[in-house]
Amino acid sequence: MHRPDNDLVDLVFDYMRERLQYDPVPLDHPGDGEHLRAQLAGLLNQDGNNPADVLKLYDHELSRAVISADSPRYLSFIPCAPTKAALLFDMVVSCASLQGISWLEAAGAIAAENQVLRLIADRAGLPQTAGGCFVSGGSAGNLSALVVARDTARRKLAEDGRPSGPEARLRIAVADQVHSSVKNTFNIIGVEAFKVPTVNRRFTGEALRAALAADPNPETVIAVVGTAGTTNEGIVDDLAGLAEVARERDLWFHVDGAYGGAGLFAPSVRERYNGIEHADSFVVDPHKWLFAPFDCAALIYRNPQLARAVHTQDASYLDVLHTEGDEWNPTDYAYHLTRRARGLPLWFSLAVHGVQAYTDAIETGLRLARDTAQLIRDTEHLELLFDPQLSAVCFKRTGWTNDDYYRWSQQLLADQIGFVTPTGWDGETVARFAFLHPGTTMEMVREILDTMA
């Protein structure tokens, strides 16, 4: 199984070469459980199967029962539209079974990944001391950062002679619009949400200051999470205002830019991110709007030593990793040990295409959102719910019930016109576009909107 096998390489390379030619990538379809199980029955047996048959089963059955996130007609959730260079290099990472745990084992990979982290940190205006690592997604990034926030606060509490153990009530300020992974993280790490109401769905410094002033125990609030691009509406919080309150009260300031952080590379919206330079920790998912393949999140700390103090794992067989010098072990900066070198595909694509091409591609998504918003404004039976801030657009079809939206969404997919799932807005079901793929065109948008007539 471990020896070179040219027939197998030819077989898989031929398939991949064909897949890479798709332009555009088709949406494909949801799957039927019973049918899939029947196709798979008996496949994992003692003796194995002809590789060509297995690949054919995958190609004809399994891969068709997957909606392709890299289709320009995939406008649901947040799409994933890797550049060809990034996904080709993701194959290289696979090919070399490259790991990215420690400087000792993977200096070459880590040096390249750190170059990308530095580029992102520069865009955010974080200091030269900033650093971190690539993790598997926003959930892992938010978790890893907020554990550092919590433990750093605990250390300070202990230094002040105040209760700092599990009995100490700790709260983290968030807006009602915060991402589900942050709420999930709070349960995991045992902190309470200090919920602050938003102003037009935006978390402002003023609202945070007022909520803290009105609370009887503001000293239990140890951190604040701002969102740079809410997933549903693409709204960037008042980061400058939140940062100011964080400074006043010595709170950890975490910015979740999993979806929207890529906007740091787009001049037309860069101003919205002012204040992010004060973040203590920051997450952006390159598998979203920086055109990297699944799964890849960049996690950056202002002061990585605080993260290292929390996340470094001790085990006798790992002692050898923890030497002095300029070694940088990505495993020390997040909740993981083994780690795919998942930042390399982005590194290769950035090195090949240059930063300007990324700026252009991100601006394309922003322009699509603005042009779509205008088209919706100009269409009598449609109602735009807000001026798009980034690349998400929420809107209504006058007179439609919840069921109408779901039926419409299913029909769109069945006809392979688009994948647009409904979302919620003030308790109502509405429609939502998430633009990201630079190959999405206004013609596709018009085609979709026409089905609502």
Add this chain to the structure above:
Amino acid sequence: MHRPDNDLVDLVFDYMRERLQYDPVPLDHPGDGEHLRAQLAGLLNQDGNNPADVLKLYDHELSRAVISADSPRYLSFIPCAPTKAALLFDMVVSCASLQGISWLEAAGAIAAENQVLRLIADRAGLPQTAGGCFVSGGSAGNLSALVVARDTARRKLAEDGRPSGPEARLRIAVADQVHSSVKNTFNIIGVEAFKVPTVNRRFTGEALRAALAADPNPETVIAVVGTAGTTNEGIVDDLAGLAEVARERDLWFHVDGAYGGAGLFAPSVRERYNGIEHADSFVVDPHKWLFAPFDCAALIYRNPQLARAVHTQDASYLDVLHTEGDEWNPTDYAYHLTRRARGLPLWFSLAVHGVQAYTDAIETGLRLARDTAQLIRDTEHLELLFDPQLSAVCFKRTGWTNDDYYRWSQQLLADQIGFVTPTGWDGETVARFAFLHPGTTMEMVREILDTMA
């Protein structure tokens, strides 16, 4: 950046084809930070670079500053030796930017992944209702499982009218040999370790029962973690004994088989795992001894509904995922949302090669460990520290100081003879082999041991 580019495909495919021919894969070398930074300087600029130049820089500089975990001479930590079929299919996963979040979007990929989880669950003797998902590593698997253990205990405490909130002291029983990621998890999720001393480094039911009997507050212990193959020594805990105590006291029984779980496929050691069929949750990392590429851990629950109740994320744009029927959303069973379909490479390789080939490859590692142990026993200046239980072998060179081991290890790597890092044993520095790659030979082992003469 998003259009097919045949020149780029040819360039990268040619590189990969060459890399796939390496037999054996060379170990390669640690990197020098200053040199790497000089090579990378200015690479991420506005306009980009010639792809051939970037790939050449990677090939000649970066990739040589990575010690290849898939070399048969990589015997440190736990190696990663993917089958060629698995790493080729990992490329397919990259190629298709396949996501693995939800049944709606990725039924074909999830059905195949679930077929592999079922195979593993069958080997462990878990019931037909068992299920879970693939996560990025043992850390993520242990975290996800233990949060479910904690929250399930809290729910029971609440039902009994006992304190169940953050104020409730919760402890999880572990042995002093438990993996660092489990200790790390305890900090993250806010539970205390109930530490039980091991008997010959093995966590036994008897020791657990005695420790609970001697403790004034045994009711605060809510779970027990058994290790099926400690990372340092490859020792499988007394799973049957631990399971019995867990049943007596209604504790959640989690088995961390990140490294050793693969031994379930090896008849010569299968008996050691008796009792694992009682696990409430179980983790095994296919990127270790099931020959999958980084990063891939299988997380399986006896009753996945308990996990779903804890891990399902709510957000208005995700409502569409949570419908009734036979949908299986991997995102609901662990701490993640976005997810690479990281179980597929193992699925393809198992389908192609059959289970017997895996059994043979795992038995090869076990045999290497046994034969190496015998060779060490037969060598006057070497001392075997224990009879290997799985594929890790710890041993001493008579008369060597700590520094001797480190110097020896560095020289071995410099000479490309082997990558064998020292580890700790009762406070002493000793040598350790971790066998896994079926291409490792006793000739290589002899060559390494000869350098200790």
